[in-house]
Amino acid sequence: MTRLPIFSRSTEQALAGWPPPVLDPAGPFASSITVLSWVLFAIGGVILGLVLAALWVALAGPERLRSRLGGTRVIWLAGIALPVVVLTALLIYGLTLTSMLRTPTQPSDIRVRVTGEMWWWRVAYLDQTGRVAMTDANEIHIPVGRTVTVELQSSDVIHSFWVPRLSGKIDMVPGRRNVLRMQADAPGVYAGQCAEYCGGAHALMGFMVVAHRPDDYARLMAGRRRPAPVAGGEAARGAQLFQSNGCGACHRVAGTAANGLAGPDLSHVGSRRTLGAGILPNNRGTMIGWIGDPQSLKPGNRMPAYSMLPGRDLTAIAAYLETLR
Amino acid sequence: MLLLLLGGCKPPPEGRVALPGADLERGKLVMQQAGCAACHVIPGIAWPKGRLGPDLTGFARQGMIAGRVPNRPDVLTAFIRNAPAVAPGTTMPAMPLNPGEARDAAAYLLSLD
Numbered sequence: 001m002t003r004l005p006i007f008s009r010s011t012e013q014a015l016a017g018w019p020p021p022v023l024d025p026a027g028p029f030a031s032s033i034t035v036l037s038w039v040l041f042a043i044g045g046v047i048l049g050l051v052l053a054a055l056w057v058a059l060a061g062p063e064r065l066r067s068r069l070g071g072t073r074v075i076w077l078a079g080i081a082l083p084v085v086v087l088t089a090l091l092i093y094g095l096t097l098t099s100m101l102r103t104p105t106q107p108s109d110i111r112v113r114v115t116g117e118m119w120w121w122r123v124a125y126l127d128q129t130g131r132v133a134m135t136d137a138n139e140i141h142i143p144v145g146r147t148v149t150v151e152l153q154s155s156d157v158i159h160s161f162w163v164p165r166l167s168g169k170i171d172m173v174p175g176r177r178n179v180l181r182m183q184a185d186a187p188g189v190y191a192g193q194c195a196e197y198c199g200g201a202h203a204l205m206g207f208m209v210v211a212h213r214p215d216d217y218a219r220l221m222a223g224r225r226r227p228a229p230v231a232g233g234e235a236a237r238g239a240q241l242f243q244s245n246g247c248g249a250c251h252r253v254a255g256t257a258a259n260g261l262a263g264p265d266l267s268h269v270g271s272r273r274t275l276g277a278g279i280l281p282n283n284r285g286t287m288i289g290w291i292g293d294p295q296s297l298k299p300g301n302r303m304p305a306y307s308m309l310p311g312r313d314l315t316a317i318a319a320y321l322e323t324l325r
Numbered sequence: 326m327l328l329l330l331l332g333g334c335k336p337p338p339e340g341r342v343a344l345p346g347a348d349l350e351r352g353k354l355v356m357q358q359a360g361c362a363a364c365h366v367i368p369g370i371a372w373p374k375g376r377l378g379p380d381l382t383g384f385a386r387q388g389m390i391a392g393r394v395p396n397r398p399d400v401l402t403a404f405i406r407n408a409p410a411v412a413p414g415t416t417m418p419a420m421p422l423n424p425g426e427a428r429d430a431a432a433y434l435l436s437l438d
């Protein structure tokens with residue numbers, strides 16, 4: 001049996017932005033949720049205080065108060081009227097807030113479609129008409145100060161999309177399209193995590209949202225639209241090996257013959273902060289380790305191990321993937 | 326048998342503590358941040374436990390690094406930073422560590438016996 005590191009990852013792995021603090025909002029949508037959380041904590045605290053006070057009265061209070069506490073008036077007021085008022089108010093508050101998180105796309109919104117896969121994230125940037133403009137995986141780039149509408153889908157089981165510092169959490173349900181709005185007010189890396197158990201490696205299904213200043217964002221996206229430079233030297237050999245070993249049957253690399261859809265789009269994998277859906281830092285060593293034996297890192301994932309390749313081939317493939325930025 | 330023979334190449338015990346002032350805890354942290362465990366099982370690092378490279382359990386007792394160069398603190402420090410320069414042809418790549426970090430990581434590995 002492989003034991004999955006449900007808790008160890010947060011304490012032991014020092015990836016930027018991980019673990020995401022849950023009560024430290026970085027944008028308007030997450031802020032409103034954080035306010036709701038504090039309101040709930042406060043109301044919970046007050047009610048706990050009232051219950052403890054009543055308990056004290058019932059056990060050790062003066063006779064006069066005790067008999068009042070046992071009367072039907074108290075039951076009507078504290079047992080029925082108070083909960084009805086408080087819960088109704090909270091219901092209205094909560095529903096208004098969540099509907100604000102899901103209002104239909106505004107023309108000024110950036111649109112991104114994210115599809116949950118066991119156990120990674122397919123990302124598509126959409127244009128204003130909803131057509132796919134660019135594809136990527138496991139990392140979402142956004143400009144600061146702009147609202148981003150995320151359209152959420154699943155291609156297998158239920159997943160849940162959660163970036164605690166940027167917005168609420170919402171399930172990705174097969175056959176449905178859920179919508180969530182998020183916004184970052186400061187540049188930075190915001191970690192996200194699948195928040196609905198989706199199989200063995202569920203805890204290893206993370207991602208990163210990277211917020212850029214508007215001009216940096218424009219430059220990044222424009223750069224990505226240009227075809228990748230042709231690799232030379234070791235990377236060129238890696239590109240050949242990538243093809244001859246059939247990686248392209250599952251992975252897409254824009255501008256090449258590789259157009260597989262079963263695995264993450266690798267067109268920009270060299271610039272990702274992480275590998276394996278948010279679980280490893282991205283460097284030459286982890287790239288080789290992932291390609292050579294992804295099953296020891298994320299048991300049961302759908303990528304086969306390539307440990308039969310000689311080290312120099314793994315190295316060349318990693319060198320090639322690093323050039324895809 | 327081979328291991329026994331290689332044992333002969335092992336530096337004297339005091340050679341192993343020849344990394345004065347190295348910080349073992351920082352060495353472990355540095356390895357976690359660099360993702361060394363993506364290829365190696367490293368005692369003290371709970372996850373991941375990569376299997377592409379050798380298991381580093383008991384590494385201090387090992388005579389050679391990558392079966393090629395003597396397991397000495399200075400060699401190990403150099404190997405951790407830039408393995409291909411020390412043992413050409415190895416699958417292990419140069420890793421993004423500065424000399425001080427590599428030294429701490431080496432000290433940690435040499436504490437594993």
Ligand SMILES: [Cu+2]
Nearest residue numbers: 194196198202
């Ligand atoms: Cu999940």
